[in-house]
Amino acid sequence: MSERPTETDVIVIGGGIAGAGCAFALSAERRVVLLERETQHGYHATGRSAASFTENYGTTVIRKLAIASRGFLENPPAGFTEVPLIAPCGMITIARADQRERLEEEFERGRRLVASLRRLTPAQAVAACGVLRPDYVDGAFLEPDSRELDVNALHTGFLRAAKARGADLRTGHEIAGLRREGDRWLAETPRGLFCAPVVVNAAGAWGDVVARMAGVAPIGLEPRRRTAFNIAAPAGIDMSGWPLINDVDEDFYFKRDAGQIFVSPADATPSEPCDAWAEDLDIAIGVERLQEATTIEVTRILHSWAGLRTFAPDGSPAVGFDPDAPGFFWLAGQGGYGIKTAVALSEASAGLILRDRLPESLERLGLDRADLAPARFRTGAQTTMETV
Numbered sequence: 139m140s141e142r143p144t145e146t147d148v149i150v151i152g153g154g155i156a157g158a159g160c161a162f163a164l165s166a167e168r169r170v171v172l173l174e175r176e177t178q179h180g181y182h183a184t185g186r187s188a189a190s191f192t193e194n195y196g197t198t199v200i201r202k203l204a205i206a207s208r209g210f211l212e213n214p215p216a217g218f219t220e221v222p223l224i225a226p227c228g229m230i231t232i233a234r235a236d237q238r239e240r241l242e243e244e245f246e247r248g249r250r251l252v253a254s255l256r257r258l259t260p261a262q263a264v265a266a267c268g269v270l271r272p273d274y275v276d277g278a279f280l281e282p283d284s285r286e287l288d289v290n291a292l293h294t295g296f297l298r299a300a301k302a303r304g305a306d307l308r309t310g311h312e313i314a315g316l317r318r319e320g321d322r323w324l325a326e327t328p329r330g331l332f333c334a335p336v337v338v339n340a341a342g343a344w345g346d347v348v349a350r351m352a353g354v355a356p357i358g359l360e361p362r363r364r365t366a367f368n369i370a371a372p373a374g375i376d377m378s379g380w381p382l383i384n385d386v387d388e389d390f391y392f393k394r395d396a397g398q399i400f401v402s403p404a405d406a407t408p409s410e411p412c413d414a415w416a417e418d419l420d421i422a423i424g425v426e427r428l429q430e431a432t433t434i435e436v437t438r439i440l441h442s443w444a445g446l447r448t449f450a451p452d453g454s455p456a457v458g459f460d461p462d463a464p465g466f467f468w469l470a471g472q473g474g475y476g477i478k479t480a481v482a483l484s485e486a487s488a489g490l491i492l493r494d495r496l497p498e499s500l501e502r503l504g505l506d507r508a509d510l511a512p513a514r515f516r517t518g519a520q521t522t523m524e525t526v
C-alpha cells in the first residue's frame with residue numbers, strides 16, 4: 139500500500155532566515171510545513187553572516203527592502219523576542235587617496251535613499267576607530283543609523299512564532315523529489331511524503347537545484363563564497379563605540395564582535411552549492427588588507443568560516459510565482475543581504491501568495507512586484523547585475 143502524504147496548504151523548503159520568515163508570515167493564515175535538510179535550521183548562510191543592518195548597501199531594491207524591514211526590527215510584535223533584534227553600530231565607509239572618486243560616487247548614490255549619511259574628515263574616522271592608520275584614510279562617510287543584527291534572535295523568533303501559529307517545522311527532511319500531481323505539489327523526503335498546492339523554494343544556494351528537481355527552469359542563481367574570521371582585540375583598546383569599517387571598493391570590512399574583531403576580505407568566489415569553508419588564501423588576503431589599513435598586528439586567527447551568498451542575475455532577489463510552473467514560488471537570490479531584508483521579503487511573500495499583491499508598506503517605498511518577479515529572468519531580455 140502506498141504511503142499517504144501529509145497534506146498542508148504550503149510547503150516551505152529550507153529553514154534558513156528566508157524559509158523561517160516566510161513560514162512565520164504565512165502561518166497566520168495558512169497551514170504550513172517547513173522542511174529543512176540539515177539537523178539544524180540556519181546551518182548554512184543564515185548562521186554565517188556578518189549580522190549587519192545597513193540601508194546603504196546592495197541594489198536599489200535591496201536598499202528599499204532593508205528600509206522596509208527596519209520598523210519590525212526596532213519594534214517587533216509582543217512576545218516575538220526577549221532581546222533586542224538590533225543594536226547601535228554605525229558604519230563608516232573609508233577610502234584611500236586613490237579611491238576618493240569612488241567615495242564621492244557612493245556617498246551621492248547612498249544619499250538618495252539614506253538622508254542621514256554624512257561626510258567625515260579622515261581625523262574624525264580615526265577618532266571613531268582608533269586603530270585606523272591616519273596615513274591610510276583619505277576620506278570617509280558615516281551611516282549613523284546602521285545597526286548590528288541579532289540574527290539568532292530574529293531567526294528563532296520567526297521559527298518560534300510560526301510554531302505557535304501551528305506551523306509544522308521539521309529538520310532532517312531533505313526534499314529528494316518534487317513533482318506536480320494534479321493541482322498539488324508532492325514532495326518526497328526520506329522521512330515521508332508531503333503535498334500542498336503551493337511550494338516555496340527558500341533553499342538558498344540550492345534554489346536552482348530544487349527547481350530542476352521539480353522540472354522548473356532555473357533562474358541562474360550564482361552562489362559566491364565569502365570568508366570571515368575573528369582575531370583577538372589589541373590590548374588596551376576600547377572598542378565599545380566602534381562602528382563597522384567598510385572599504386569603499388568592498389575589499390574588506392571589520393567590526394567589533396563580542397570582545398573580538400570580525401574581519402572579512404569581502405571575497406565573492408563563485409561556488410557550487412555546498413557546505414562552504416574558509417580557504418587559507420582568503421584569510422591571508424583579509425589579514426594583509428586589515429594590517430595595511432590599521433595598526434592591528436594579527437598573530438593568530440581565533441576562528442574562521444565561510445558561507446555562500448547567492449545572487450540572482452541582476453543582484454536583487456527573486457520573489458514570486460514561477461511564470462511557467464503553477465504553485466511554485468521562488469524566495470531566492472538574497473545575496474549578501476538576506477538577514478536585513480528578511481522581514482520585508484517575508485511580508486512580500488505572504489502578500490503575493492495570499493493576496494496576489496505586495497503589501498502597501500512596500501508599494502509606498504516604490505517597490506513593484508515586477509522588481510522581484512522571477513519572470514524577469516525568463517523574458518528573453520538580458521539582465522545585468524546592478525553595480526552595488
Ligand SMILES: Cc1cc2nc3c(=O)[nH]c(=O)nc-3n(C[C@H](O)[C@H](O)[C@H](O)COP(=O)(O)OP(=O)(O)OC[C@H]3O[C@@H](n4cnc5c(N)ncnc54)[C@H](O)[C@@H]3O)c2cc1C
Binds near residue numbers: 151366
Ligand atoms: C560571510 C557572510 C556575511 C553575510 N553578511 C550579511 C549581513 O551582514 N547582513 C545580511 O543581511 N546578510 C548577510 N549575509 C547574507 C545572508 O546570510 C543570506 O542572504 C541569508 O542567510 C540567506 O538565507 P536563506 O534562508 O536564503 O539561505 P540559507 O540560510 O542557506 O538557508 C537555505 C536552507 O535550505 C536548505 N535546503 C537546501 N536544499 C534543500 C532540500 N533539497 N531539502 C530541504 N532543505 C534544503 C539548506 O540546508 C539551508 O538550510 C552574509 C552571508 C555570508 C556568507
